[in-house]
Amino acid sequence: MNPITDESLHKKVLASLATDDRTATADLRVGVSNGFVHLAGTALSLDIRTAAADLAENIPGVRGVINRIDAPGAPRPARIINLNPEV
């Protein structure tokens, strides 16, 4: 079994965002460090912003998501931290 690395998580998050209809066309950026996914960029709605974080969070091995995606109505500074205590 391949170990879960930040690099492999990065690829999986990018693939997940690119293949989901809600996030495929959004201008999003991804960083992964120590199993934590950092999201930034711009989404047209809060729903898309939330969907991006959900997609990242559901990838096995992800320890948490720091959501800095800018969207209408998003908190400023646009930073929501969800830690996954099970990983």
Added chain:
Amino acid sequence: MNPSLPTLNEPAARLKTTISQVRHFNDLPPEVQDAIVAAAAPRHFATGQVIYLEGEPAEFVYILERGWVKATRMSRDGREQAMLFLRPVEIFGDIAVFTSTTYPGTTTALEAVDTWVVPSTTLMKLVKKHPELALAVIRKLGERVLHYIELVEDLSLRSVEARLANTLLQFAEETDGRLVVPRRAWTTFDEMAVRLGTVRDVLSRTLKTLEAEGLLKVEKQGIVLCDTKRLAERGNM
């Protein structure tokens, strides 16, 4: 030609002036500066916009021309720790490029920010070709190491009160005969707490304690330092 219209050479000249203000890069030979100018492109960031993310592949080195930038790193328990506050003129994003890793922290524009970006592959080629540039980079990275040594010492050995006292003394400016740490649009309690590696409540209590003892005064326009000698003592300086 209408003199009010920008010429093609204006951005290049502006970048050359900017590079000449970067410590250690100011004495680079003109041909090295020209090579950097030829490779760089301008990039603007609005207030609050992320410049690059922690864990993102390091594709560019940034030259900060205008505006303040914050570099932070997220701890495993979800606390954000400030690593650097950058003001013009400065180079950043370089550590990841020279170590061939991802960016070690997230950088955010605290106000409207103008930068020049140099692709990391181009910069690596330039460093290999020009020893003077390699030396400038080594000096710059050496300074960064010293900064992080101080940060480690600060976070591990000094109390929040001492860190606050030091930070205030470091950023104070003389205004109308008073020493004041000016309040910028982004110097909120939350930002200051991130900078000091603490939380808002602790910072608020510490400021109130120092104010009650007459060491400082929190005003709308900034924090006035009333007794720098005692503040320095509290900062273990």
